[in-house]
Amino acid sequence: MRRLIAAPEASPLIGGALAGSPEARALSQAIASHRALVGAAFQRMAQKVTRDAATDAPLTLLAAQARWIAAAHAELDALHASDAFLASQAKVVAAAVALRAAEAAAAAAWCVAHALPTRAEVDDLARTVAALRRELRALKRDLGKP
């Protein structure tokens, strides 16, 4: 997943060429919004734990951990199950996919310019080989051979 949402600068082939692109900006915005959503939930969780701690006697390590986990159950599980979280996550994935598509298009153009097979062409070949092998296995199956 980290690979999918990696910034374009992380790509060894494209370098920073797509860093300022609309796709990269859209991804940065989607990630920032998502982080804000998750950060707010962590803040609410921390506030609850702090509030409770202020009124209680000092806790043992285990009791303190149990309190954190109870708060996490209340806040984080609810967040991850919420429509807002799923929608925000979907936006990150869509933006990441759009950036990867832009990166793939740039890589394909570079390959064409240097007379190299593109990823799509290699995929076509691999798909053809997989289909041929499938047909071969089906033929063997029909002939009753292992």
Add this chain to the structure above:
Amino acid sequence: MSAGAAADFWRVAAALARAPEADSRIAAAPKTRVMRRDKASLWRYRPTAPDAGLAPLLIVHGLVGRPGIVDLDPERSVVRALLARGVDVWRADWGAPDRNDRFLRFEDYVLDYLGGFVAAITARAGRRPALMGVCEGGVFCACLGALAPASVAGLALCVTPIDCHASPDAPLARLARSIPPQTLSAMIDALEGLPGGALGAVFQGLTPARSLEKYSLGLLATEGRPERLAHFLRMERWLADRPHHPQEAAKQLVIELYHENRLARGCFMLDGRTVDLGAITAPVLSVIGLRDHLVPPPCARALAPMLRAPWRELALDAGHIGVFVSRRARGVAAAGVADWLGDQAVRAASRV
């Protein structure tokens, strides 16, 4: 923080650091490789008790997790419990799919690899095998049972998603449906499949508090209990070793099954043929985890009304993985499957 609790913490940390590699070995029941097709292998376990004369049992995993979960450790091993009851146990292993396998589809796993293994067992054992499918492996088994009904003696479908929309609040189905199919498809293409690490992160993200609990209170609970620590490490080893799900098969799983629910709707196609679950003739045993959040009971139970074949349910007070490894369910799944193998209908269907 009390001094005692801090000392517990450091003792657990030290025990983790000292834990011998051998203590976390999994899938150690003795077995022999019988057949290999591409990266897929068929294994046969060494018997530990006299043959009970039941149908051979082929354990089938999906592509989401490795087979070790049914033989996690000697004390919590479904495989060893079955062997002890005189069952002839076999196992399909899909190996470690990589980029070269990204265009493999369900068709390849169900009709070619699994179908080939079933034919090989029938030829060697002289009896048709029953299949025990685990999660996505159960989907493979159900598909083969529907497309080649006469080839199998029975289907034990463990925590198997049939109707992915039967529980509207199920987190995995909600996650899959929150992203449009074309985006899912492009994402899987960009990742060249579903990397094992990403899958693990997705599963952990469904219940974040449970993960926090496991790595804090759960780990501390192993203090002074070497057996529990060893089990914890074996579980972590299995979780960390999640395989990469091939690209095309991943699209079928995530989009066609989870997003579009094609299997339950009767429009899932394999090799140009519709998978009609009503065509299954072999007896079916549904093994269900009552606390399974990944495949909630209604998702698995949805098969029953589609069947004309005999159907039985074994519901365990356990989660998705707990069906096989929890202390509460220990031995119950294996005993239930062995009992079902002794059913007259399964015995009859096993005869060649």
